[in-house]
Amino acid sequence: MISAAVMRGIGTLTRTRAAFTAPLAVRCYSHAKVETDEEFDSRWVTYFSKPDLDTWELRKGMNTLIGYDLVPEPKILDSALRACRRLNDLASAIRILEAVKDKSGPHKEIYPYVIQELRPTLQELGISTPEELGIHKV
């Protein structure tokens, strides 16, 4: 024999249970616009393409880019290497290639792909890869 109070209690319990099952479809995501990969790439290509980019901006851009959790696309790196050429800085160009190899981490296939994509630019500007200079090993 179940008392009326207990029945009332059970009723509220089942009601709250139903309330919990309903909002599964609604997630608490931010409503900010997510930048697409293409937008990210073109933003960075534009950054390095600035004709009067100075050395500080090159360094800041490169260090920031390397700070991200990604390996930059060849087109961004191409833009950065051309910026190095405008600033007459070959050493930084080689350093950028070293940094790309380091960013790839355990994924050994990324760096050869990037070099392959950049080969025309490297030849045009006369940038040697770290392997060609022998500094890829101690």
Added chain:
Amino acid sequence: MLHLTAGRVAGLLSRRGVAAFSTSGVKMASHGGVTEQTDMSVPLYCDRLDTPLPDRPYKDTLSAADKSLKQKEKGPWNSLSKEEKLALYRIMFNETYAEMKKPTGEWKTVVGGIFFFIGFTGLVVLWQRYYVYPPHPRTLDDEWQAMQVKRMLDMRVNPVEGFSAKWDYEKGQWK
């Protein structure tokens, strides 16, 4: 001991490539005076994997040969030889990425230190055994223990399932 730890910490940091925070930048007042400090108000050079282009070139003062090489850098890079390109790299940077990532062998020091201190602790424990522990209680001698077991069996301690239950009273031996 403080210097040793600071040196070890600096060694660990330079392994990560934070040369900017080397011991020369840390105030170590060893004999009442202050050792040479790096000027923290100007851009510093650092070898870091996550900072490919540091705030300033490695070599500040260039020799005449370096200067002429820098001039040549303004022209087409295809006309530079490998040695010249390497020289330009070394003017700008101290260690290459490969050199930064080189294993240090620090683990041997760590493991050696661990074994050393474990061994030292062993010596301390040994000394303690002879100089700290009170005399051996006689109740733990084999003779006393044998008499104790005999007494327990005579008393029929736990005769059903425990101690005396395991003793065969007819044969006078353990079951």
